[in-house]
Amino acid sequence: MKNELTPRIATLREALMHKGFTNRSKEWFVKSELPNVGKMHPDKHVIVRRAIAIDEMLKALCDKKKHAHTHCFEIEDGSLLAGIIPMGSNGLGKVFPNYLTDEEIRVGSVTNKSQMAILGHNSINYENVLNKGIGSIIEFAQSKLDQKLLKGVEIAYDKQAFYEAVVISCKAVVNYANNFALLAKHEAAKCNSIERKAELLEMARICQKVPEHPAETFYEAVHSIWLVHCCLHSTMDYMSLGRLDQVLNPFLEKESNKEFACELIENFIIKAAGRLNLTTQYLVEQDHMDYNAALGIHPYYLDQRAGLNNFLQNIIIGGKKPSGEDATNGCTFLLLDAFRNVNLSTPGLYVRLHKNSPRKLINAVAHSIKTTKNLPYILNDEVMIPAMRDALSYGEKDHKKLKQFESLANDYCVDGCWEPILNGVSEWTFGMINGMTILECALNGGAALSANPELLRGQKLSIDTGKIESYKDLEEALKKQMQFFVDQSAFAMCMYYMTNEFVVPTPLVSALFESCLEKGIDKSWGGADYNIGGTILGGVPDMINTVAAIKHWVFDKKKYELPEVTAAMRYNFTAGDSGDVKTQRLFDSIKVDLFTNSPQFGNGQSTNSIAKHILDEFYQAVLSSKDLAHKVFLDPAGDTDPKIVAMRAVAGYYGEALQTIMPGFNLTFTAGLGTFEQYNWQGTGIAASAARNSGDPLAPNFTPTSGTWHTAPGQLLKTFHHLKLDRFAGGVITDMCLDTDVPVEQLIENFITHKGGMLTLTMASPQYQEIYEIAKASNNIEDKAMASEKLVKYADIMVRVGGWNAPFVSLPLPHMENYINRPVGEKN
């Protein structure tokens, strides 16, 4: 277990941190300097245009003359890996050549789609790239092209165009690697150090060989993955890295120099973090985001500041093999050690653990968490495997298929965020719904509890589920509202598949998906073996707290009438300018009861039955949506059923069933609980509720709302046991921020035993407050650079921001405030 960085890695890390505090806005590509492929080749199939754009982008990356300011065609001093990803992130956007025609862009305005849609949320299984090389993919696609494929029934899905696009984009990757081989040779020729010259020549040799050809050594394997990762992330596909310990271990076993192997992985981590922005001074200049939705068909909605250092790249280690045996290996520990040593906020590291995971692994994970204060994050196989297996098996009776689903579930991983997916064989999309909006609609006959008098009862968002006169009425209304919002989300996912294929085809990613390549069907055309659509419910702890408070004070104690409570929530406990003293007194009393005198989620058993009820209703709603979506949008039988055709028209769709257009296509529906980074935003516009004022943040993911967790971690772990989380294949993630005295090993074990879903642990820092003060002051002082300098010493403090880790210094102020309120342990 190595603990200290080598001088090489220490220097590379220091250089990255230094760069992170500078103005990086000039490093971005300028879109107008990139070719407009849409104009150059308007008559080519969109997938071919996308492939040409990939080629143009990868060429631009290696064009030092034209794009020197991007620093993308360089080899850092001392680096063992060549290839640099250009600036871009989930929060700041990306720059990529235009490949749609003007008319396509205009029509796409209806569905908020264009080529700038941030993709990702998926991962690659690099096994094939390492064992066969990209050259074999080119050969395979070329052989298909030589067969002169006819355009078949799937007329829009031109297989000829698909294979042509695969060849173009894969060759672009090979050329990118070879360009770095030439650069390394060139640098070697200029180099005076014998040692460094040898390193550069070795890099040149490797970049000439991989990823085109199979990798034979650990170094070649790591470099091959790095180069492909660079190409994907440079060309709009923010794909995650998958189960690297499984992929790399055969190569590691052959590697005699384990210290070099660790140094190489550390180098890999620093390279992947190369886009970090640690100062927030220059962000507006770097805002390259546009309106396009990554997932679904709504304009992009994201807390850009919180996502500025999110690159949708995770590595997953440990867990089980497809056979069900424990998958822990030497590379599991190597990756864990490297991440612990380097301690950066990206890439993310997830460890899969199960009840038979080796004790040595659990101890190493705990040691890493205590050292880094937050890495790795934990996935509970005891929950995630059955959840994924059952979601895949829904409605399936065939024993052979069920067996296959078991293996696939054993091999699950997560994408670049935290959504569970299948390892390199699935396409994933999701819709998010706000639990507090659902609750407001249940309390207010389908309308939000807005205070605007012009909206009368409030903004009408849903069906009117009637007046609530008993707790049973509330349960019934909640059930119906839940179904309405889940339907809306689930059917929108079908719409995604009806539009996406013509806008953002993915020839490079599809080339790396065996099933797409075999079938000649792009991933965006439904070519992946499995297509998963998740509905993620946010604000659940707030729902639980509010329902518990209403039940207690309105229906059990009968201290208030429900309209009094909903009025207090609507008006944020303020009677307004009317000066109505009686009303204000009532609202004051309601506020105190909702804030301090009601049971709150995570503090014991008192809210368990309400929590379970909400989760049950949500899960059932997702299953019910799946059944209806299948009947209306997927099943070819509907093509000749006038009732179904009419229902499709009601949804704004006039085409054939998805399974008619894309034979073999299915959509696995999953349910998940969480908010990602959006817990602050999701609270905006939401009326006051238990333990929060109007507009205050919601609970982060499936975690007690900030400031409401008063007991002990053990209480929350025990709560999981009652909630049956092993049905939520869309993931259930809890972000604990704890006192450093907590016994981490035992906490991990109990989390597994009590069947929590996914867990991130942040060991609370006493420095949150002082960082916040400096960051807050910097908003009001002229010399922002001085504030930035003061923050440098805090750059290594990382926290979880719902969907990913982020350096605390780079967080928006509301996120900092949220963290300051989180740790458990108030004093008497």
Added chain:
Amino acid sequence: MSDSISYFGIDWLSKKDGPGKRVVLFLQGCPLDCAWCHSPHSQPQKSPLLYFESLCINCNRCMQVCPNSVHQFHNNLHTIDRTNCTQCGKCIEACPQSSSFKKGNALVLPTKTESIEEIYDQLEPQLELLSKDGGITFSGGEPLLQVDTLIKLAAKCKSNGFHTALETSGIVPLKSVQKIAPYIDTWLFGMRLTTGTPTISIETLYEKSLSAFQFLKTQKQSQVIVRIPSIYNHTDTPTYLKKLKQIIADHPKHLIDVLPANMEVNHYYTASGKTSNICYTDQQARTAYQSINECLNM
């Protein structure tokens, strides 16, 4: 209630109250009134209403709901007359700065009386978390005042594999110590050869301490850690130290803890509306700590 226990607090993760990391249940009631006691509200059968001035926002709501005029406000000064307080809890329910669900409140009625089952259900999840490196500590007050019900809770904890510790002064009937002994793994023996107050004679304190301590020394299944508070002018006097040495002369050094004085001794006195009987400076506290350690060759 024969199967219930009165307690005034739970510490979910303490590193100071027994081996490893502990959940500490503080039981209500104490026969002593040590001058240096930092939890004076633990002494009566029921704690008085506690009031933490720094958390009060002077909203007057407590005054509005109190049926007995316990709370008064004059020029924004919140005064409390506890003589008429019936502990109905209405002021806490009305107070935006107080909650019966959490710590850190302006107004507190800390004493809760709950069944063994209810208490165990609360403790168990956290005990599971601390089970490999800690356990449960019963403290107080004097926990052995409720020995008959505490035995059941201690037995339940022990039978579920949790390490048990009990903090006592030993100034209780010896049979109380004897009854519960089979269920306690570690004794935190808070030696009280003086209390600094005349309530119980020095001779009685000595006799009871000696007999309890001698009995515990015979209990081979358990460990006894002697805890000696270092209180200037009380537990560092030559007479006191002489008696102390007589009792613990052959006790292993590593099982003797000399405890530094709590410098925030006034905290709960102020909150209870009382005045502390004791006052010592930092320097005096350090001197006392040092001289006890030197005397015991620690």
